[in-house]
Amino acid sequence: MGFFVKSMRNIKLTIAYDGTNYRGWQSQGGRHSNTVQQTIEEALKIIFLKKPRLIGSGRTDAGVHALAQTANFKIDNPIRPDKLKAALNGLLPKDIAILNVEDVASDFHARFDVLSKTYVYCILPLKSKTAFVSSWAWCIRHPLDLSMMRREANALLGRHDFRSFQASDRTKRHSVVALKRVEIKRVKDQTGFPFLRGLDLVTIELEASGFLRNMVRNIAGTLVDVGRGKFKKGELAKILKKRDRRSAGFCAPSCGLYLVDVAYEK
Numbered sequence: 001m002g003f004f005v006k007s008m009r010n011i012k013l014t015i016a017y018d019g020t021n022y023r024g025w026q027s028q029g030g031r032h033s034n035t036v037q038q039t040i041e042e043a044l045k046i047i048f049l050k051k052p053r054l055i056g057s058g059r060t061d062a063g064v065h066a067l068a069q070t071a072n073f074k075i076d077n078p079i080r081p082d083k084l085k086a087a088l089n090g091l092l093p094k095d096i097a098i099l100n101v102e103d104v105a106s107d108f109h110a111r112f113d114v115l116s117k118t119y120v121y122c123i124l125p126l127k128s129k130t131a132f133v134s135s136w137a138w139c140i141r142h143p144l145d146l147s148m149m150r151r152e153a154n155a156l157l158g159r160h161d162f163r164s165f166q167a168s169d170r171t172k173r174h175s176v177v178a179l180k181r182v183e184i185k186r187v188k189d190q191t192g193f194p195f196l197r198g199l200d201l202v203t204i205e206l207e208a209s210g211f212l213r214n215m216v217r218n219i220a221g222t223l224v225d226v227g228r229g230k231f232k233k234g235e236l237a238k239i240l241k242k243r244d245r246r247s248a249g250f251c252a253p254s255c256g257l258y259l260v261d262v263a264y265e266k
Contacts, residue, residue, distance in 0.1 A: 007076065008074050008075070008076050008106070009074065009075055009076070009077070009103055010072055010073075010074050010103065010104050010105065010106050010107075010108055011072060011073055011074070011075060011081070011084070011101060011102070011103060011104070012070060012071070012072045012100075012101070012102050012103075012104045012108065012110065013040075013054075013070065013071045013072070013073075013088075013098055013100070013101055014068055014069070014070055014098070014099040014100040014101075015036070015040070015066060015068075015069045015070070015071060015096065015097070015098055015099065016066055016067050016068065016069070016096075016097045016099055017036050017065065017066050017069065017095055017096040017097070018065055018095040018096075018135075018136075019036070019060060019061075019062070019063050019064045019065045019066070019254070020063060020065075020095070020135045020255070021034075021095060022034055022035055022036050022039070022062065022063075022095075023035050023062045024036070024059060024060055024061050024062045024063075024064065025037050025056050025058075025059050025060045025066075025069065026056065026059045027041065036060075036066075036069075036096060037054055037056060037071070039092065039093065039096060040054055040071070040088070040092065040096065041053075041054050043088055043091040043092050044073065044088070046091055047079070047084070047087050047088070047091070048075060048077055052073040052074060052075050053073060053074075054071050054072075054073045055071055055072050055073065055109065055110045055111055056069060056070070056071045056110060056111065057069060057070045057071065057110045057111055057114055057117070057262045058111060058114070058117065058210070058211070059213070060257075060259055061213075061214065061217075061254055061257075062254060063253070063254030063255055063257075064254045064257045064258070064259070065136070065257065065258045065259070066258065066259040066260075067192050067258055067259065067260045067261075068099065068259065068260060068261055068262060069259055069262070070110050070262045070264075071110050072104065072108055072109065072110040081101040081102055081103065082101070084101050085098050085100070085101040088101075108264075110262075113264050113265070114210070114262055114263070114264065115209070115263045115264055115265060116180060116207050116208060116209055116262075116263045117207070117208065117210065117211060117259065117261065117262050117263070118181075118205065118206070118207040118259075118260050118261040118262075118263075119205070119206050119211065119216045119257060119258065119259055119260065120190075120203050120204070120205045120257075120258045120260050121138070121203065121204040121205075121206075121216060121217070121220040121252065121256050121257050121258075122136065122137040122138065122190070122193070122196065122201050122202075122203055122256045122257075122258065123137060123138045123140060123144075123201065123202040123203070123204070123220075123224070123256060124137040124138065124139045124140070124196075124199055124200075124201055124202075125140055125141070125142075125143070125144065125200070125202060126139050126140070126141055133196070133199070134255060135255050136193075136195055136196060136255060136256070137196060137199075137201065137255065137256050138220075138252055138253050138255060138256035140224065142224075142227075142228050143227075143228075144202060144224065144227030144228065145226075145227050145228075145229065146184055146186060146202065146227065148226055148227060148229075148233070149184050149223050149224075149226050149227045150184050151233070152223065152226045152231070152233075152234075152235070152236040152237075153182045153184060153204075153223060153236070154182075155236045155237035155240060156179050156182055156219065156236065156240065157179055157180075157181075157182060158178065158179065159176065159177070159178040159179075160176070160177065160179070160240055161175050161176050161240075161243050162175055162176070162177050162179075162212055162215055162240070163175040163243040163244070163245065164218075164239050164240055164242055164243055164244055164245055164247055164248045165212065165214075165215045165218040165219050165222070165240075165245070165248055166212040166213060166214065166215060166218070166245060167212070167213040167214035167215075167218075167245075167251075168245045168246075175212055175243075177208050177209060177210055177211065177212060177215070178208060178209040179206065179207075179208045180207045180208055180209070181205070181206065181207040182204070182205070182206050182207075183203075183204075183205045184202070184203070184204050184205075184223070185202070185203050185205070186200065186201070186202055187200075187201050187202075187203055188200050188201070190203060192260060193258075204216075204219070204220050204223060205260075206219065207261075214251055216257055217251045217252045217253075217254065217257060218245070218248055218249070218250075218251050218252075220252040220256070220257075221248075221249040221250045221251050221252040222236065222239065222248045222249030222250075223236075223249075224249070224252065225249040225250075226249075230249070231249075
């Protein structure tokens with residue numbers, strides 16, 4: 001008499017979410033942690049009658065959004081990817097959407113296999129206060145010198161110790177990162193941002209091998225200070241070399257930050 005052995009599948013999810021109402025991506029333990037990971041895991045538990053461990057490509061902080069977060073989990077269930085996508089989207093709240101579900105190699109790891117990540121920070125220059133959009137972009141009422149911001153941002157390119165742009169805490173962490181690309185643009189109808197359609201935005205786009213906690217927000221806040229004339233020419237390179245968080249600008253609000261791409265080997 002033979003035995004039927006269920007094969008363990010490794011399933012990759014591509015996820016979009018509005019982070020406004022969540023305490024970030026990563027589960028913080030407890031039943032009411034209200035994170036994106038916890039919310040998806042609870043939906044998976046309803047489908048599979050057990051809760052698989054969901055591995056994300058990395059953390060996003062409270063209030064940060066994602067257009068293409070990735071995660072994987074393992075399960076011994078034959079459900080088709082399209083059926084799982086439909087089931088998850090039927091259970092998840094309206095501010096979380098599963099964009100794609102696919103089977104991947106058994107050794108695929110959403111975090112450790114990342115080649116690079118791309119974040120976009122959205123700034124909306126305004127002449128007067130608005131009651132809307134504030135959950136999706138940083139609304140500021142100061143003119144910005146984009147040429148100056150671009151020149152200074154070039155100092156960040158390459159492999160550096162980004163301790164000056166790392167969250168200030170007492171935990172010692174590896175702080176060397178390879179920043180592959182930084183682009184500062186004035187755009188309208190930014191691709192992938194239909195909820196900001198018709199608005200004249202300033203975007204700061206960064207691609208790196210990885211990011212430190214609050215790194216993009218600290219860079220964005222410092223570049224805005226550059227654009228406002230608070231830092232002199234060549235100051236950003238000096239800030240980088242100081243490796244001291246106190247030397248850089250303030251941390252930009254989480255509402256304007258989006259994880260837009262996570263790249264893996266094809």
